[in-house]
Amino acid sequence: MTTTLAQRVVAGVKDKILAGVLPPGHKLPSETELVEEFGVSRTVVREAVTRLRAEGMVETFQGRGSFVLAVPEPTSFTVESAAIRTHHDVLDMIDFRIGIESEAAALAAARVDAASAEAVRAALDAFVAAAPEDAVEADFRFHRAVADASGNRFYLDLLDSLGPMMIMLPRTRLGDAYSLTDAGHVDRVRREHADVAAAIGAGDVDTARAAMRVHLGNTRRRLDVGRA
Structure with a gap:
């Protein structure tokens, strides 16, 4: 269940990144804001951010939060x-x-x-x-x-x-x-x-x-x- 919820958060944040709502260099909403927006636990939000980092969509800086990276150029081979x-x-x-x-x-x-x-x-x-x-x-x-x-x-x-x-x-x-x-x-x-x-x-x-x-x-x- 946690995995499914995390996937929903990942998809929601990625949609905003790809739509330009969260442009490169922009700070992600806080953990609390994401909890409220998606109606999930902090554990789910943390897993979602971990996945976004793994996919090269965001970078996290200790004490500063997570920031959107440049959207990767499309390739013929991708594994999410x-x-x-x-x-x-x-x-x-x-x-x-x-x-x-x-x-x-x-x-x-x-x-x-x-x-x-x-x-x-x-x-x-x-x-x-x-x-x-x-x-x-x-x-x-x-x-x-x-x-x-x-x-x-x-x-x-x-x-x-x-x-x-x-x-x-x-x-x-x-x-x-x-x-x-x-x-x-x-x-x-x-x-x-x-x-x-x-x-x-x-x-x-x-x-x-x-x-x-x-x-x-x-x-x-x-x-x-x-x-x-």
């Missing part, structure tokens, strides 16, 4: 968070990512130069240094840097169409099994990211492919354990 409803859907998304991102990492290693290696390393460093509230965005930025390093714009376009949602969804759908506020989990992800970055920097195609596959495969297994 509401389309991924079940545990099986989340696992299917990860399987999809394994196929795409493993090859992107391999191509990044094959085409590596000083600039692309540094960009991937910088994204890794940013993830390592990220505060818990910024970890989802930093995680996505690392994966995006790998796609960018591939030199194939279609990998980058695909990841941009998914956005931070691809990192956020397992957490919002399955709870603590995939929590980027859990120190142990974050440490494991950091090590896995570091393996990917090192292989790309070394120009080791097979190891880069394998490291990304291991990373996303471990994500899948962690979700299965959390579900059990």
